Amino acid sequence: MRVMMSKENYTPWDASEVLAGVNEEGIIEYLIDALEENDPEFFARAVGDVARAKGMTAIAQETHLGRPSLYKALSGDRDPRIGTVMKVLAALDIQLTVAPKRD
Numbered sequence: 001m002r003v004m005m006s007k008e009n010y011t012p013w014d015a016s017e018v019l020a021g022v023n024e025e026g027i028i029e030y031l032i033d034a035l036e037e038n039d040p041e042f043f044a045r046a047v048g049d050v051a052r053a054k055g056m057t058a059i060a061q062e063t064h065l066g067r068p069s070l071y072k073a074l075s076g077d078r079d080p081r082i083g084t085v086m087k088v089l090a091a092l093d094i095q096l097t098v099a100p101k102r103d
Helices: 015-018 025-033 038-056 056-063 067-073 082-091
Strands: none
Touching: 015 025, 015 038, 025 082, 038 056, 038 067, 038 082, 056 067, 056 082, 067 082
């Protein structure tokens, strides 16, 4: 039996396109949800989504980090340095806080 494969092309979903139209509260909720996954690479990808939505060139200029290195660090393909994530969050006017774990 031969299965016919569809030749339709799909564009990968890009969260940064959606986040570009989201207000600050929505961005914060997105990052909180990502952080609750307790996966540094997943959280880094979420921070990268927000950075791309806000403009990676501006983030790179404010953090004094190169755009290519930011894309790599925030790709979710590696465990980023906390300093890089904190610089990007600061450039986004977002800060991490510490609180007791919720059940």
